[in-house]
Amino acid sequence: MAADFGRTELTVSESSRRVRSNVAQESAVSQDNIISYRNTILQNGTAPGGGIASHKDPMPLMRKLEILSDAAKYDVSCSSSGVERKGDGTGIGNTSKAGICHSFSADGRCISLLKILFTNECIFDCKYCINRRSNDVPRASFTPDEICELTIQFYRRNYIEGLFLSSGILGSPSDTMELIYEAVYKLRTVYRFQGYIHVKAIPGADPELVRRLGLLADRMSVNLELPTAEGLKTLAPNKHRKNILAPMRQIQQGITQNKNEIAVYRHAPSFVPAGQSTQMIIGATPESDYQIMMVAESLYQKFELKRVYYSAFVSVNEDKDLPALPGGPPLLREHRLYQADWLLRFYGFEAGELLSEAKPNFNVLLDPKADWALRHLEQFPVEINRADYRTILRVPGIGVKSAQRIIRARRSGNLNFEDLKKIGVTLKRALYFITCNGKMMYPTKVEEDYITRNLIGEKERLPFDRDGMTYRQLSLFDDDQEFLWKQAISS
Amino acid sequence: MEEYYLICEDSLEGIFTGIYDAYLKKKPHEQVHLCVGEEENYRLFAVYEECRPDETKAVKVARTIGRKLGTEAYMSICRALASPEADKAEAVYKTVVAGLSMQSSRGCGLHTVFAPARGQVMGNLKNPFVHRVFELARFTANEAHYHVEFLRFRELENGILYAPIGPKNNVITFIVPHFADRLPLENFVIHDTLREIYALHPAGGEWYLVSGGQESWNNGLTGDNATGDSLTDDRFNFSQEEKKYSELFTHFFHTIAIKERRNDQLQRNMLPLRYRKYMTEFQGK
Numbered sequence: 087m088a089a090d091f092g093r094t095e096l097t098v099s100e101s102s103r104r105v106r107s108n109v110a111q112e113s114a115v116s117q118d119n120i121i122s123y124r125n126t127i128l129q130n131g132t133a134p135g136g137g138i139a140s141h142k143d144p145m146p147l148m149r150k151l152e153i154l155s156d157a158a159k160y161d162v163s164c165s166s167s168g169v170e171r172k173g174d175g176t177g178i179g180n181t182s183k184a185g186i187c188h189s190f191s192a193d194g195r196c197i198s199l200l201k202i203l204f205t206n207e208c209i210f211d212c213k214y215c216i217n218r219r220s221n222d223v224p225r226a227s228f229t230p231d232e233i234c235e236l237t238i239q240f241y242r243r244n245y246i247e248g249l250f251l252s253s254g255i256l257g258s259p260s261d262t263m264e265l266i267y268e269a270v271y272k273l274r275t276v277y278r279f280q281g282y283i284h285v286k287a288i289p290g291a292d293p294e295l296v297r298r299l300g301l302l303a304d305r306m307s308v309n310l311e312l313p314t315a316e317g318l319k320t321l322a323p324n325k326h327r328k329n330i331l332a333p334m335r336q337i338q339q340g341i342t343q344n345k346n347e348i349a350v351y352r353h354a355p356s357f358v359p360a361g362q363s364t365q366m367i368i369g370a371t372p373e374s375d376y377q378i379m380m381v382a383e384s385l386y387q388k389f390e391l392k393r394v395y396y397s398a399f400v401s402v403n404e405d406k407d408l409p410a411l412p413g414g415p416p417l418l419r420e421h422r423l424y425q426a427d428w429l430l431r432f433y434g435f436e437a438g439e440l441l442s443e444a445k446p447n448f449n450v451l452l453d454p455k456a457d458w459a460l461r462h463l464e465q466f467p468v469e470i471n472r473a474d475y476r477t478i479l480r481v482p483g484i485g486v487k488s489a490q491r492i493i494r495a496r497r498s499g500n501l502n503f504e505d506l507k508k509i510g511v512t513l514k515r516a517l518y519f520i521t522c523n524g525k526m527m528y529p530t531k532v533e534e535d536y537i538t539r540n541l542i543g544e545k546e547r548l549p550f551d552r553d554g555m556t557y558r559q560l561s562l563f564d565d566d567q568e569f570l571w572k573q574a575i576s577s
Numbered sequence: 578m579e580e581y582y583l584i585c586e587d588s589l590e591g592i593f594t595g596i597y598d599a600y601l602k603k604k605p606h607e608q609v610h611l612c613v614g615e616e617e618n619y620r621l622f623a624v625y626e627e628c629r630p631d632e633t634k635a636v637k638v639a640r641t642i643g644r645k646l647g648t649e650a651y652m653s654i655c656r657a658l659a660s661p662e663a664d665k666a667e668a669v670y671k672t673v674v675a676g677l678s679m680q681s682s683r684g685c686g687l688h689t690v691f692a693p694a695r696g697q698v699m700g701n702l703k704n705p706f707v708h709r710v711f712e713l714a715r716f717t718a719n720e721a722h723y724h725v726e727f728l729r730f731r732e733l734e735n736g737i738l739y740a741p742i743g744p745k746n747n748v749i750t751f752i753v754p755h756f757a758d759r760l761p762l763e764n765f766v767i768h769d770t771l772r773e774i775y776a777l778h779p780a781g782g783e784w785y786l787v788s789g790g791q792e793s794w795n796n797g798l799t800g801d802n803a804t805g806d807s808l809t810d811d812r813f814n815f816s817q818e819e820k821k822y823s824e825l826f827t828h829f830f831h832t833i834a835i836k837e838r839r840n841d842q843l844q845r846n847m848l849p850l851r852y853r854k855y856m857t858e859f860q861g862k
Contacts, residue, residue, distance in 0.1 A: 147825065148824070148825060148828060151825055151828060151829055151832075152828060152829075152832050155829050155832045155833050156832045156833075158833075159832070159833050159834070159835055160835070172758055173758050173759055173761055175761045175781075176761075176762075177761075177762070178759070178760060178761075178762065178763075179759060180755075180758050180759045182755075186725060186726050187726055187847070188726055188727070189726075189727070189830060189848065189856070189858060190843075190844045190847040190848040191830060191831075191833050191834035191844070192831075192834040192836075192839050192840075192841065192844060193834045193835050193836075193838040193839050193840050193843075193844070194838075194840040194841075194842075194843025194844045194846070194847060195834075195835075195838070196847065197830065197833060200829070201833060236825070239818070239822045240822065240825075240826055242730065242738065242760060242763060243729060243730045243731065243732070243738070243822065243823075243826070243857070244728050244729055244730050244740070244756075245729070245826045245857065245858075281759075398838075400835060400837050400838070401837075414837055415837055415838060417838070491700070491702060494697065494700030494702075495700055495701060495702040495703055497697065497700065497701075498697075498700065498701040498703055498704070499701075499703055501703065505702065505703050508702060508708055509702055
């Protein structure tokens with residue numbers, strides 16, 4: 087590996103490997119050429135003149151950053167959480183357990199890490215991906231030094247929390263991993279960067295590379311891409327479920343083994359201390375919400391993932407195998423999946439409780455927790471001053487923080503509805519499901535139709551309502567309301 | 578019934594001294610009140626007293642809070658006192674009273690099993706004063722976190738990183754340790770433009786606060802006595818690199834957004850407008 091550090095001048099020209107290019111000589115480039123091209127660089131230290139590296143001027147950094155951040159933006163994961171590490175005073179950086187977002191882009195998503203691809207050249211042809219081989223898009227690659235400089239300079243100005251490095255497949259998965267490794271190694275050792283690093287493990291790469299990279303990175307992720315193996319087969323012909331799960335399993339085992347090592351040797355180097363995550367695309371293939379939740383649940387249980395990300399399918403390519411989405415990306419569906427994901431991770435729910443074969447999709451009008459509560463009214467109302475934590479956590483309108491505060495506050499005396507309001511409980515949703523000292527807030531019927539109608543009457547605050555409008559206009563007429571709740575009950 | 582009002586200086590030290598003096602009165606606590614700064618509407622039949630900050634008294638109160646009520650309560654109180662709200666002194670005073678009247682955790686007998694110990698005072702959100710301290714402390718903590726997220730350094734010609742902020746609460750002491758740990762080898766300055774407080778961190782050294790004085794803050798860092806002017810924005814000379822990287826980041830900021838998902842409302846919820854005037858990526862709009 088050390089021998090590789092001579093190769094820092096790797097700059098593959100824009101469009102050097104466009105297969106569907108109008109320039110005949112470029113379209114003839116094969117994989118072998120790329121490898122020999124890289125070898126030439128290795129030996130000479132400079133790019134060979136003519137041939138495929140026919141570019142005159144090196145691409146300006148601004149343009150590279152534009153291309154390679156534009157290509158990376160469909161990766162959802164941006165969290166910088168999971169590991170608390172103080173700086174050692176000899177370099178730059180620390181990490182915070184809760185993670186720190188540094189900005190929010192125009193789509194409202196957080197910018198925490200410098201999210202870039204090493205290169206957007208790719209030998210794969212996944213139908214949903216903007217960087218697929220058959221797309222005619224400008225191509226660029228960073229050098230490890232450029233990545234290090236950008237990271238450090240952004241970091242010291244407090245623009246970012248660290249680096250998220252992914253890549254298209256250049257040459258082979260192992261070659262790509264080596265390039266990523268080189269950049270990350272340099273950043274950690276030469277620049278003494280101690281901030282957060284999230285790297286992609288490329289499926290099919292040498293396990294030894296994954297192991298070494300894991301010792302430098304805080305978080306690693308392998309993208310599941312699509313919830314089921316069939317979906318993967320249709321849309322990503324070069325990828326195989328088996329290849330994706332293998333590095334995931336390897337990282338999981340590495341983390342477990344590393345925990346044991348650290349228990350014995352306190353200063354043993356840590357392996358992927360912030361855990362691993364994955365993401366899947368929602369709405370490109372016909373899976374139901376139930377299937378997706380079952381997959382997520384088994385990833386959490388069997389692979390001990392920290393996070394599963396759901397990414398509403400954004401149509402970037404025209405392809406007969408891809409669905410047309412005239413209404414834009416399925417944001418509401420994505421939102422419901424995240425709500426359910428939180429219920430799995432923090433509220434003690436199981437996927438089987440929320441959905442079933444008979445009811446495979448989430449209710450459009452109600453969040454999954456309220457939906458569950460309405461189907462289990464026999465468990466309500468809950469007495470706030472008596473019920474245990476897990477029961478309180480299942481009440482709609484009460485979140486993790488409110489539940490914890492309730493448990494703590496009721497040790498000093500009985501709580502009433504006024505106190506709950508101060509604690510932060512959303513009473514307009516919770517009031518149908520709770521009692522304080524044996525009394526409900528108002529005389530209400532504990533009856534599915536009645537509560538459903540009232541809950542739907544409350545405008546749910548969805549994160550993607552543009553300009554404060556809901557997906558439903560308020561109406562003066564009652565039949566509209568009536569129709570909505572009937573629909574909600576039947577679904 | 579006579580009511581006493583103690584007027585304290587608006588500082589941690591001032592209010593802790595006020596608490597000490599309030600206890601000295603040996604009156605029922607309902608009759609003693611703390612307030613900060615000038616009282617506008619004086620009440621009838623109330624005694625107003627000025628309360629001079631005293632370091633020894635303040636240290637005693639701080640130590641008692643830390644020892645008897647625990648670190649959580651102490652930190653909440655410090656955060657609450659960073660607030661600009663006028664009722665903070667009264668809320669903190671009554672919270673301390675509530676905390677000290679609770680069972681000490683060493684007690685024995687049936688009572689201690691059920692009643693929460695002193696360290697739990699911040700959990701008692703039923704108590705309006707405790708709730709007020711909780712609210713104020715939460716606001717300060719949130720704002721401090723926002724500054725950890727959204728503060729932006731700009732590099733001056735002499736290599737010093739400079740960050741102006743304009744927080745509602747006095748958060749500077751809560752955020753500097755984070756940056757001192759993160760950037761140990763940088764010279765940096767965080768400038769609270771509303772309170773004219775500067776936090777200075779020399780490379781490889783300990784950070785410290787300078788208040789009021791607009792001069793010589795960068796002399797302390799560079800040993801350079803040439804400059805001594807006031808810090809107005811147009812007088813800054815930013816480095817060449819600064820222009821390059823701020824442009825790169827602004828560009829990155831725009832390309833990373835997915836246009837099919839554009840959502841200004843969500844962006845505004847997550848990143849309130851008032852922080853944007855100090856942020857690199859929102860300049861030049």
